[in-house]
Amino acid sequence: MVRLLAIGAGLLFTFVVMISFVADAYNAATTEAEESPEYAFHLEARAPEGGWSFTGPIGTWDIGQLQRGYKVYKEVCSACHGLKYVAFRNLADLGYTENQVRAEAATWQVPGIDPATGEAVMRAAEPTDYFPSPYPNDVAAAAANNNAIPPDLSLITKARHHGTDYVYSLLAGYQPIPAELTEEFPDFRTPEGLYFNPYFAYLNIAMAPPLTSTGQVTFDDGTEATIPQMSEDVTAFLTWAAEPTLVKRKQTGWPVLIFLVFATVLAWMAKRQIWSAVKPAKRKD
Template sequence: MIRIIGIAAGAFFTLSVLWAFVTGAYTAITEPAPETAEHAFHKHPRELHLQSDGPFGTWNLQQLQRGYQVYKEVCSACHSLKFVAMRDLEQLGYSEAEVKAEAASWTVPGVDPDTGEATTRSGEPTDYFPSPYPNEVAAAAANNNAVPPDLSLMTKARHDGSAYVYSLLTGFQEQPEKLLEEFPQAKTPAGLHYNPYFANLNLAMAPPLTMDGQVTYADGTEATIDQMAQDVAAFLTWTAEPSLPKRKQTGWPVLGFLLFATILAYLAKQQIWARVKPDKNRQDD
């Protein structure tokens, strides 16, 4: 009796799930959801070609240094880089002395050795890049109740991460008149900024790159808004995965070895079974 009740209960739940699926699919086909402004006007990231792209990609150290300069002089006012140590800058081509000098230019939290009270001090190569705010409450209060995200892994956390960062930085604009005509309720609220590359089209971050020449590059590269956006996107690609080229360089020998091992195994199999001839007169029972 218990077995019959169990089978009946299982059949009931199975049929309920199947019925819900069928009715849901029918509703989705016959009554599609109304189009929203986000669906109609959201854009996919623009194309961005970096030297690190592709199976043989490598870092463009000059571009990474320029991107770090953009982060330091522009982005660090709001965004942290808490998973990156200052000593890692040596990977960008800086010497040990340059890394020490660069670290000393940052102010990081510290502790007074005499009183034990919280204080600040000059950074050291072993320090991680500091947050511009003491806590999330202060960060939200300074940014229209939106906490600026940490940028260490941003290009890994977003689809088409490098291109997304580049597109977002260069995508701030006025709302299209067509959008306001079709979706008047989607007008950008006060304090927010329209950007078609952002998921819901409006974000609290104001355009960080506002004019050409906002940063003066040490290598003489012309610092247009587009160039600065590309450079900082390349830099954040490095912060998210600094071992990217090394991983690619390691992958090719591994693939070569696996291919060689596969061929060797096949030849060994052929050699071992070469003397074994099938018995044509053998009949299966």
């Protein structure tokens, strides 16, 4: 009797779940989506006009671009965002020599311990140190940024949909509110402390435009530092920071694929050779 009651309860529960699922599916299919500013004016992320050098099966890093991107990060982005999973020694991958890496690391300050007193102090970074956060903790970060904690950028291009394209579009996409938006949605506003960006899902973002004018950064190779150019370069640098072995992985993949194809052909030929003298048994009906 108890077993029958348990089976009946299970069947009843399954029936209720199925009815709820069918009802929700029907409502979703027949109810028109409510038009909203976020739905109507949100733009999909896009790559720069020339694309990215590191995409595709044979993509490579543009070392000059990575060096420019690092300079944009250092002079602009590092004021609010950390890079805690990247060590200064990794800058050697950007074409810097060992002495240049050591000198560059020394321009940063990281937390340390005074060997004489044991007190916490700030010291010049060494190649083995990691890029420091600009804030001691999340409370300080929120207090300095209108209660919005700036995310660490180490993995930002891996943590966002359309990662690399999204970061580029967001940085280069700040603009005034389009007249079409206010005409269609008169109640839409950008609250004080927020900024309009159509590439952000909610249109209004807490991060102020970090790149505001041409020449904000001076590139060593003479490239003109326009807002799109700086956005592209720092995005490429952040893509490298998130996956520094991206290009090496692609370069390793091709020999592996070629070897697998070659091994498959050899295995097929060996199979043909071994079984060539074996005649199939005659079938008896």
